[in-house]
Amino acid sequence: MAMVTMVIAIVRMMEDHDACDHVTTGADTAWKPAAPLGCSRLSVQDVWTATFPQLLTESAIRLLHVNGDGVLDVVTGFGTGADGYHIPAVVCDLYFNGSFPCFGGLLALDGATGRELWRSFADHEIFGVNCNEDISGDGVNDCLAGGRSGAFQAVSGSDGRVLWKFGPQEAKVEMMNLYTAQFVPDRDGDGVPDVLAAHGGDPLREPGSLYRLSGRLLILSGKDGKVLRWAEVPDRRETYYSPQVYTRQDGRLAVLFGTGGETHPGSLWRILLDDLYEGNMDKAEVLYSDPQKGIMTPPVLVDLTADGTVDIVMAMFNSTVLAMDGETGETLWDASFPMSESYSTPAVGFYNYDDVPDFMVHYQHGPGFPIYYQSHTTILDGRNGQPLVIPYIRDTVGAQASPLAISVEGHGNDIFLYWVADCTGYEGQNSEFDFVKGTNVHEQSRADFCKVRFKTSGYSQLAMMSGNTAPPGVTIYDSRDQFHLEHDQTVNTTAMALRYIQQHPEVRGQYQEWLGESDTVGPDKSGTESTRGKRGTTQNEKSGESRFRRHVGPHDEGGVQRLLSTGALAPSLDSSDDPQTIDVLFATYWFYPAKTTVLLPEDEQCVQDMMENEVQRFSPDNQYYGFDHDAYEHVVEEKCASARLNGTKDSATYQSQTNYNPFNVHMGAMTIYRVKIRCDCAGEERNQCGRVLPYREQGWAGYMGTHGTSHYVPRTHTADPGQYRKET
16 A cells, blocks of 8 residues: 555656646645645545435535534535425425425534434525524524525524515516525625625526526625615626625625526626625626536635635536636636536645645536536646546536535645446446437436436445545445435325325315326216215225326335535544544435436437338328327337337336426435545554644535635635635
């Protein structure tokens, strides 16, 4: 082990010595060996797990003191499998004991045990969380919670009660989302920090659609949620970007915000906070524009040029990673990943031995949202943007979660954590496919990609590596090992719904409407007394119950496992006794996929042959008679794909917005994990092994950084969430 470590160090020293043509920055220094040594042994120990049926999450995990036991507790956003658009209120009665709303919210867990402390529901799924300020004055930090379809509220960190909510008003568009908000210095003079938020997105529009809703920037009172100022973004484009605030050299606060979407152009903008508050949007300046795709992913804010102002490192959606001077906006370096797109914010840490931090990036390769053939993960040199991990780490499906980094003593010793999603037996496969025409974007995003492409199962992994452990590193989590833990608490939602219907006759009329004509039995379809069976149950209801139970079970095939929570680092519960450890918190969830069909290259000849015979649809005695061109093409693609899949068993359960039935909603489960990571060295090197830095000195310990502000915590001092305010 010692010899391997020495060889790696020599190779990396030679690579650093040979690096050329990089941007000269104030942070450049001559090469120097890392001291102390980086750990060559990484191990994992389970601490606790907590599973929550009917919940899912794409949220950041935040830490704060809730119950006063001295251990940082866990707060995360969640959605439920019942969420959607224009969902009837009866859904909350059926599946959540009448709690309304029941479509998303915040969840707080005891950091020491994983026990639920409180749960706060919101109007829709919550995924943007910031818990950096105590706006209620009770001594516990409170949380800003943003999510889908206008859901945005402030929640008490101590007990989960809603402090205020962003309600119906001129500034609000119900269809648009809200993202990770930031606290800003008090603007209205009430002594409470105020709130900056982005309000945008158009989730119901198909990719490439012409019309999109214009995004907005909001400044709200932190005390009561009143909108103090709001303005449309300068280019009137959509926005999916969580804004940032940083201090320029003259002491003024600048706001970064982005516009555009997956298939629409946009820009990265900068405006002074004062100008935004005064409504002077004409003073916003463009730092970067793309004529094809938008700017959606939060950056890393880190001082690469040593000029006292943070610089901007972004994984653009257009295949480019860009480092920009935070003061002038000039490009420091860029890196390209052709035919790729990224939803992931880079993780920042020291991978090689210089004193300029490096960046782990993750890109998905393919024709474009939402179809990707493969994903690539590597680390870029912070001096010049050159890849340090070659060949790239590749996985077939790709996880959209952003990576993290564990800060360890000595340059070059940091440990990067990253997520992969792959297909059993087809790991790293890069084969082409497309969905049959007529498959909407929502169904595409919820497809079981491994099943429809390779007729195999998918899995997710969380891994960690450093310059002292060869890629792909050490596995922290593998979904295949946790199947029973994540699935055994599955709730039979069909049984819940039927039980509620039997106990509440007043909803049976709605139930019959949703069953539809195909579920009626016999000539009398009214559900009157003449068609009733035993125990007062109509034949319609019995038919519906039978149909439901054919497709639902706690171990049903078809559940798709996703690892979309970036997770967070936390102080180990025994860190005072062991400086070589740190804990990692992360969440996974699984759901029932949408029923989709894909076309592979081998299906093309079949489709071509049938399309050349399209004239058959004009013959009155032909099975395709009356079909228009689009309908004929759709059925041809389905038939050719089905021919390839002939003989494949399909007993899976499916769930999609296109066939949403409130009386038959299938829901998976969310599981939150806490594990302990040990960083150690071999043999005689143990007494020189670098310690894991204390949590307060961790540079990139969560989504959008340790404090959710996109600011990297510099190695030389500890930054707190309100640092930029104190600087002013």
